[in-house]
Amino acid sequence: MTTTNRILLALSGLGMIALCVMLSLIPRESAQGFVQKIFYVHVPVAWVAFLAFGVTGYNGLRYLMTRDMKFDRVAAASAEIGVVYISLVLITGPLWAKPIWGIYWTWDLRLTTSFILWLLYLAYLILRRSVDDRERRAQLSAVVGLISFLDVPIVYMANRVKASQHPAPVVGGGENSGLAPEFLATLLIGIFAFTVTYALLLRLRNQQARIEDRIEDLYLARG
Amino acid sequence: MNSFWRVVGAVLARDVRAEWRRKDIFTTIVMFGLLTVMVFVFAFDPARHERADVVPGTLWASFLFAGILGLNRSASRDSQDDQISGVVTSPADRGALYLGKTLSNLLFMVIGEAIVLVAVAFFFDLDGRHLAPEFFALLVLGTLGFIGVGTIFALVSQKTRMQEVMTPILLLPVILPLLRAVIEGTKIVFDPTGNDGLGSWIQLAAGYDVIFLIAGFLLYGFVLED
Amino acid sequence: MFRKTMPILLFLIALGLTIAPVALAQDYGAGDEAWKPKENFWWLFASYAVIWVALFGYVARVAGKQQTLERELKRLEQDQVK
Numbered sequence: 001m002t003t004t005n006r007i008l009l010a011l012s013g014l015g016m017i018a019l020c021v022m023l024s025l026i027p028r029e030s031a032q033g034f035v036q037k038i039f040y041v042h043v044p045v046a047w048v049a050f051l052a053f054g055v056t057g058y059n060g061l062r063y064l065m066t067r068d069m070k071f072d073r074v075a076a077a078s079a080e081i082g083v084v085y086i087s088l089v090l091i092t093g094p095l096w097a098k099p100i101w102g103i104y105w106t107w108d109l110r111l112t113t114s115f116i117l118w119l120l121y122l123a124y125l126i127l128r129r130s131v132d133d134r135e136r137r138a139q140l141s142a143v144v145g146l147i148s149f150l151d152v153p154i155v156y157m158a159n160r161v162k163a164s165q166h167p168a169p170v171v172g173g174g175e176n177s178g179l180a181p182e183f184l185a186t187l188l189i190g191i192f193a194f195t196v197t198y199a200l201l202l203r204l205r206n207q208q209a210r211i212e213d214r215i216e217d218l219y220l221a222r223g
Numbered sequence: 224m225n226s227f228w229r230v231v232g233a234v235l236a237r238d239v240r241a242e243w244r245r246k247d248i249f250t251t252i253v254m255f256g257l258l259t260v261m262v263f264v265f266a267f268d269p270a271r272h273e274r275a276d277v278v279p280g281t282l283w284a285s286f287l288f289a290g291i292l293g294l295n296r297s298a299s300r301d302s303q304d305d306q307i308s309g310v311v312t313s314p315a316d317r318g319a320l321y322l323g324k325t326l327s328n329l330l331f332m333v334i335g336e337a338i339v340l341v342a343v344a345f346f347f348d349l350d351g352r353h354l355a356p357e358f359f360a361l362l363v364l365g366t367l368g369f370i371g372v373g374t375i376f377a378l379v380s381q382k383t384r385m386q387e388v389m390t391p392i393l394l395l396p397v398i399l400p401l402l403r404a405v406i407e408g409t410k411i412v413f414d415p416t417g418n419d420g421l422g423s424w425i426q427l428a429a430g431y432d433v434i435f436l437i438a439g440f441l442l443y444g445f446v447l448e449d
Numbered sequence: 450m451f452r453k454t455m456p457i458l459l460f461l462i463a464l465g466l467t468i469a470p471v472a473l474a475q476d477y478g479a480g481d482e483a484w485k486p487k488e489n490f491w492w493l494f495a496s497y498a499v500i501w502v503a504l505f506g507y508v509a510r511v512a513g514k515q516q517t518l519e520r521e522l523k524r525l526e527q528d529q530v531k
Binding site for chain 1: 372375376379382383384385389392393395396397399400401403404407420423424427430431434435438439442445446448
Binding site: 009016035037038041042045081084087088091092095096098099197200201204205207208211212214215218219221 | 492493495496497499500501503504507508511512514515518519521522525526529
């Protein structure tokens with residue numbers, strides 16, 4: 001493991017431990033009680049899931065501009081990791097909603113947007129599996145990834161308009177819920193820990209993709 | 224600039240001529256549109272539910288599913304004839320190809336939609352509400368956005384192993400916000416009691432169209448090259 | 450590389466899973482309530498456990514595959530030299 005990766009791994013581990021420590025120190029939240037603490041992993045994981053999709057879209061764009069395979073590898077790696085993260089959002093959301101609202105799912109703004117993001121990720125990954133030629137796969141993925149990424153803010157806006165007309169139980173506090181400093185600090189530590197973990201995973205997966213490509217090239221050279 | 228519009232016109236003319244002969248895209252859209260309406264009639268009994276709730280969704284879902292099949296037919300026709308690659312010469316041409324293709328798909332779609340709409344208006348006794356100018360605005364914006372993204376995604380699908388099956392997988396998630404906007408807007412137009420919030424839906428649909436038509440225009444060329 | 454990192458990863462997962470319930474069960478400033486079993490605790494624990502296992506499990510999987518790939522690459526490159 002390279003030095004950078006070791007550092008990232010250490011930071012990731014420390015971040016998680018710090019998160020746990022903070023969670024034990026902060027008082028329980030008054031409205032939802034104890035289970036509200038899911039917030040401190042649910043939100044950071046969601047943030048990273050959206051970030052990862054942005055990384056995929058951006059690297060797709062860079063590929064189209066340069067035709068350099070390295071951008072496609074990063075885009076693909078980010079999509080793989082991102083789909084893990086967004087799946088975690090969709091798992092922890094219901095785990096939070098059930099004790100609070102008594103229902104596993106609701107079509108509120110955030111969960112609906114998250115589910116659509118999950119679908120966009122999945123479509124991207126299914127597309128990649130369906131193309132064997134490396135350059136063609138990179139080209140098509142870049143186009144689809146970019147268009148899908150442009151869609152995300154519009155999805156959010158459309159759901160927001162609908163939510164303002166038909167309010168539904170909101171998983172994760174309202175738009176304007178301010179945070180007391182100790183809650184905010186915990187949230188930021190959570191965001192830090194999960195973002196660092198994402199960066200580590202991205203590097204690892206990308207390095208692996210590079211080796212996979214190299215191996216494929218060697219096999220092709222053999223004939 | 225002149226050659227740009229010439230290419231657009233050429234693509235449009237070629238597609239219309241081919242369709243005039245074969246008529247299969249148009250038939251597909253009308254047939255599947257009506258069939259989907261039937262499925263929804265069985266799924267949600269219109270006699271029992273509040274009509275305003277069921278009809279907008281039924282209408283747009285029918286357009287959507289019929290349209291996907293039409294787009295696939297249109298794109299596979301290009302692959303089979305392999306005529307489209309012959310026209311790829313300059314980068315400026317590629318945007319023109321997109322525009323021409325989108326316009327021809329739009330034309331077929333709109334004609335098909337009109338027929339399905341007449342049938343729906345009859346079956347659900349819309350009583351002229353579907354003739355409101357606001358509804359036509361929604362119809363145009365919705366179809367334009369759908370065809371705009373669909374044209375490029377249908378071509379992407381042609382180049383994959385899964386081919387036609389890929390189109391709904393790619394298209395549907397991306398089209399969801401537009402679908403929400405036009406369905407909610409149609410609900411407001413068809414419901415005689417309310418008119419609130421229509422503006423924001425129309426704005427959303429218009430914004431969607433602008434963004435994705437420009438994106439399609441810029442990116443279509445990348446899908447063509449191979 | 451893998452042999453060195455796998456134990457570390459497993460350790461982190463185990464650490465996370467043990468610290469988490471202890472940490473989560475704390476209730477600073479709750480006085481008498483602090484050591485009573487919490488309502489809905491298992492929902493909270495389930496969320497954290499899923500996340501820990503998913504993420505560090507993914508790291509373990511990637512790192513494991515890496516080792517196989519590196520070996521294959523070395524083999525191919527040596528073959529090429531011959």
